[in-house]
Amino acid sequence: MLDLENKQLNFAVFGDIHGRIALMYTLAVLWQQHSKIKLDGLLQVGDMGAFPDSSKLDKATKKHAEKDADELGFQKFYIETPESEFYLQHKDSPCTYFVRGNHEDFDYLGNFIKPSSIDPWRKIWFIPDNQTMNVGDEYQPVKVAGFGGIAPGAEKHSRGKFAREQYRKSQKTGKLGPRFFSVTSIENISTDLYNADILMTHAGPICPELINGSMLIEELVKYVKPRVHLFGHHHQIVDRRNNLNGSLSIGLEHLEFDNESKLKYGFWGILSISPAPLSFDFMSPDIFPLLNLISRHNYRSLLTK
Numbered sequence: 001m002l003d004l005e006n007k008q009l010n011f012a013v014f015g016d017i018h019g020r021i022a023l024m025y026t027l028a029v030l031w032q033q034h035s036k037i038k039l040d041g042l043l044q045v046g047d048m049g050a051f052p053d054s055s056k057l058d059k060a061t062k063k064h065a066e067k068d069a070d071e072l073g074f075q076k077f078y079i080e081t082p083e084s085e086f087y088l089q090h091k092d093s094p095c096t097y098f099v100r101g102n103h104e105d106f107d108y109l110g111n112f113i114k115p116s117s118i119d120p121w122r123k124i125w126f127i128p129d130n131q132t133m134n135v136g137d138e139y140q141p142v143k144v145a146g147f148g149g150i151a152p153g154a155e156k157h158s159r160g161k162f163a164r165e166q167y168r169k170s171q172k173t174g175k176l177g178p179r180f181f182s183v184t185s186i187e188n189i190s191t192d193l194y195n196a197d198i199l200m201t202h203a204g205p206i207c208p209e210l211i212n213g214s215m216l217i218e219e220l221v222k223y224v225k226p227r228v229h230l231f232g233h234h235h236q237i238v239d240r241r242n243n244l245n246g247s248l249s250i251g252l253e254h255l256e257f258d259n260e261s262k263l264k265y266g267f268w269g270i271l272s273i274s275p276a277p278l279s280f281d282f283m284s285p286d287i288f289p290l291l292n293l294i295s296r297h298n299y300r301s302l303l304t305k
């Protein structure tokens, strides 16, 4: 945890990127050059698109990849390639920390039991469910807790106390697909996550701003009591600030180009974390004018060594 003597740490936070690692790094490095502020890391809330092997793609990813090869970007980053070397060995490249989403190769990610780097330069780190990692500054780190995946579909049909109990029982015994998290995993959450500075989940909590959010994630947040909760998945921007304790709850959009090949709003922002206050600003052309000039067609030519 940071104490009052400590400096501010700055993180660029990204919603679901679905393989667009080169674009994520381009944006982060260009923003650093523009703002003259060094980023202490990139935080990515799942749906990284961690599919090292094309034969293991899920249905949706396969469909998207036929139209946009960037969906398969992970394949150029988990091994040494000219692309991974260019972006990850770039002098201004921060480390990335990510959790699992619901579109990943779960057999592959299941190989990582502890927080682990997935690339030859140890720049991109996966934080498995129920794990924490100290990031940002070697001597003054912040603790990031990870809990990826999405809520089991049955959660939505289990309003009311009785239905909820029935659902809990069935989830405990029933088998879930790998994209989901279970009631059991939330009930057995490690005490190590308690009071983490940052909680990263893929799904968001049920709340007035996110009626499709998860009850279980809401319970997790109540237990962990993070200073900042970051999530993605829902294609919905949430920016909730708790005035009582200064904590933040931030939901991000997906990193995507619109029909005019321009970047959408709400998929990234800058989190500044220090003893007090915390701040999160969604990125916009007002604070980063270059954004207006970045398109699907030119982003690969914007970064120089």
Ligand SMILES: [Zn+2]
Residues within 6 Å of the ligand: 016, 047, 101, 102, 103, 202, 232, 233, 234
């Ligand atoms: Zn998702």
